[in-house]
Amino acid sequence: MDQKSLTVGVLGPKGSYTEQAALCYFKDCAIIDNYLSPQDIIEDVSRLVIDYGVVPVENSIQGGVASTIDALIKYRVNIVGEIVLPINHVLAAHPKAEFFRRVLSHEQALNQCKDYLKAEYPHCALEPTASTSLAAKIVSEKEIADALVICSEHAAKTYKLKIIAKHIASTNNNETRFFVIGNSTAKPTVHDKTSIVFGLIDRPGALYDALGVFKKYEINLTRIESRPTKKKLGDYLFIIDFEGHKDNEIIKKALEELSSATTFIKILGSYGIA
Amino acid sequence: MDQKSLTVGVLGPKGSYTEQAALCYFKDCAIIDNYLSPQDIIEDVSRLVIDYGVVPVENSIQGGVASTIDALIKYRVNIVGEIVLPINHVLAAHPKAEFFRRVLSHEQALNQCKDYLKAEYPHCALEPTASTSLAAKIVSEKEIADALVICSEHAAKTYKLKIIAKHIASTNNNETRFFVIGNSTAKPTVHDKTSIVFGLIDRPGALYDALGVFKKYEINLTRIESRPTKKKLGDYLFIIDFEGHKDNEIIKKALEELSSATTFIKILGSYGIA
Numbered sequence: 001m002d003q004k005s006l007t008v009g010v011l012g013p014k015g016s017y018t019e020q021a022a023l024c025y026f027k028d029c030a031i032i033d034n035y036l037s038p039q040d041i042i043e044d045v046s047r048l049v050i051d052y053g054v055v056p057v058e059n060s061i062q063g064g065v066a067s068t069i070d071a072l073i074k075y076r077v078n079i080v081g082e083i084v085l086p087i088n089h090v091l092a093a094h095p096k097a098e099f100f101r102r103v104l105s106h107e108q109a110l111n112q113c114k115d116y117l118k119a120e121y122p123h124c125a126l127e128p129t130a131s132t133s134l135a136a137k138i139v140s141e142k143e144i145a146d147a148l149v150i151c152s153e154h155a156a157k158t159y160k161l162k163i164i165a166k167h168i169a170s171t172n173n174n175e176t177r178f179f180v181i182g183n184s185t186a187k188p189t190v191h192d193k194t195s196i197v198f199g200l201i202d203r204p205g206a207l208y209d210a211l212g213v214f215k216k217y218e219i220n221l222t223r224i225e226s227r228p229t230k231k232k233l234g235d236y237l238f239i240i241d242f243e244g245h246k247d248n249e250i251i252k253k254a255l256e257e258l259s260s261a262t263t264f265i266k267i268l269g270s271y272g273i274a
Numbered sequence: 275m276d277q278k279s280l281t282v283g284v285l286g287p288k289g290s291y292t293e294q295a296a297l298c299y300f301k302d303c304a305i306i307d308n309y310l311s312p313q314d315i316i317e318d319v320s321r322l323v324i325d326y327g328v329v330p331v332e333n334s335i336q337g338g339v340a341s342t343i344d345a346l347i348k349y350r351v352n353i354v355g356e357i358v359l360p361i362n363h364v365l366a367a368h369p370k371a372e373f374f375r376r377v378l379s380h381e382q383a384l385n386q387c388k389d390y391l392k393a394e395y396p397h398c399a400l401e402p403t404a405s406t407s408l409a410a411k412i413v414s415e416k417e418i419a420d421a422l423v424i425c426s427e428h429a430a431k432t433y434k435l436k437i438i439a440k441h442i443a444s445t446n447n448n449e450t451r452f453f454v455i456g457n458s459t460a461k462p463t464v465h466d467k468t469s470i471v472f473g474l475i476d477r478p479g480a481l482y483d484a485l486g487v488f489k490k491y492e493i494n495l496t497r498i499e500s501r502p503t504k505k506k507l508g509d510y511l512f513i514i515d516f517e518g519h520k521d522n523e524i525i526k527k528a529l530e531e532l533s534s535a536t537t538f539i540k541i542l543g544s545y546g547i548a
Contacts, residue, residue, distance in 0.1 A: 058502075058507065059502070060502055060504065060505075060506060060507040060509075061502065061504050062340065062502070063340050063500075063501055063502050064500075066336065066337050084507060171504070173504070173505060173506050173507075175506075175507045177507060204489075204492070204494050204495075205488075205489045207485060207495070207498065208482065208485040208486060208488070208489045211481060211482040211485060212482060214479075214482070215478070215479045215482045218478070220478050221478075221481070222508060223500070223508065223510070224481065224498075224500055224510075225499075225500055226337075226338075226497070226498055226499055226500075227337055228332075228333070228334055228335065228336070228337050230334065230335050230445070230447070231334075231447060232334060232447050232449075233332065233334040233358060233447075233449045233451055234496060234497065235334075236497070236498075
């Protein structure tokens with residue numbers, strides 16, 4: 001497959017962690033970086049506006065990305081790949097900057113680096129932006145001379161900012177898991193995972209019975225998350241990731257059996273483990 | 275108990291849905307409304323700075339409030355009550371306003387009312403604020419004449435704004451569930467719920483076995499949610515709500531048995547069902 005012609009949608013602006021994840025996975029492709037939300041990317045994949053999309057699904061500190069899960073439930077697309085990216089924030093600034101009055105970054109990044117900032121830049125005001133790469137873009141394009149930026153090394157280089165410090169977060173093991181979204185289905189590899197979503201029949205023990213199917217077939221669950229059905233409080237859908245490919249005979253049998261405990265099952269995709 | 279002297283922390287500024295929930299529950303109390311996050315409220319309850327706190331825990335459209343769950347795991351406090359509040363947004367403006375160029379509100383509220391805004395105010399720019407009550411406060415205090423606000427009727431009245439339209443959200447059944455947080459424990463009532471958090475022993479089927487304890491004792495689960503342990507990707511804690519009070523003999527037995535499938539259990543509190 002000639003990847004040169006592939007269009008891949010990522011969260012913008014240019015320099016985002018999502019773009020970095022996409023570049024790890026696709027090597028050579030045309031990045032479309034004007035997306036503001038995972039939902040917009042997934043919708044455009046479903047409408048064939050772009051070939052693939054890369055969206056964050058889960059972070060080791062923050063947890064699940066609700067808007068990604070909701071859009072995967074809503075649109076007809078497939079998860080075709082998984083990427084895990086270490087999140088390493090750096091402190092950067094415009095090359096002309098000398099004195100700093102404020103720090104721009106996404107609220108979560110500001111929070112993860114607050115101990116460092118309190119110790120090294122106690123006089124600086126914290127100014128939340130919609131994303132880490134947007135902070136880098138603003139400071140670069142407006143040539144802001146009094147602001148520090150917390151962003152990825154990738155974003156700092158993208159916007160030609162000077163890197164002042166590395167390893168500034170007090171949280172270790174900060175990783176984000178991304179899904180690659182497409183319209184095809186991924187063929188089985190040596191080691192696959194499958195993601196599904198289902199609704200439970202409204203009776204006590206329905207979730208227990210559903211999980212029992214996985215135990216019976218010795219299928220290893222790697223994640224379970226609940227999301228509201230948006231119909232009423234206390235009514236949930238469950239998103240489950242497990243090891244195995246949907247074309248595998250055992251998985252097929254298990255999914256068939258699972259339907260007796262569920263109101264519906266949607267297979268979100270099978271993909272090689274990152 | 276003389277509720278007049280009680281101090282109750284809520285998310286600010288004045289007029290928030292959280293304040294409204296607190297006023298429903300406590301009738302007469304001293305509201306402390308300068309909190310920016312559920313974590314700050316819960317921390318101040320644990321440090322005895324305030325008697326009680328009210329925090330959002332779950333919304334029927336958006337799902338769980340991660341920062342509340344994380345703070346309940348971290349701090350030594352008890353859930354002592356539950357409140358369910360219908361979320362009804364109204365469209366409001368400064369009484370002097372005549373022509374509108376923009377709409378201020380929380381991103382989620384803007385999103386929930388976007389169909390209405392597109393139909394009635396297509397020329398208006400959407401400007402996200404940190405909360406719906408902050409939008410009302412800004413427009414009121416700065417006497418902004420060209421902005422609409424989406425907020426609760428309570429917030430509009432609090433800031434003496436003129437209500438222009440009601441029932442503007444395209445999402446029905448929008449409800450938020452709040453927890454009342456304190457340092458005491460709530461005595462059993464006719465109909466109680468208990469919330470716990472636990473970590474699972476790292477072996478296949480551990481969650482299934484944990485849920486099996488609830489099935490065995492015929493305890494009705496009302497909610498299950500997972501949160502990252504923040505140690506590594508793929509490592510989760512589970513937060514479970516179920517019917518019954520922790521002082522009930524059956525619940526005591528079940529929790530004892532549950533410990534064989536879990537690395538730890540923390541009882542977050544037992545409280546009367548809303």
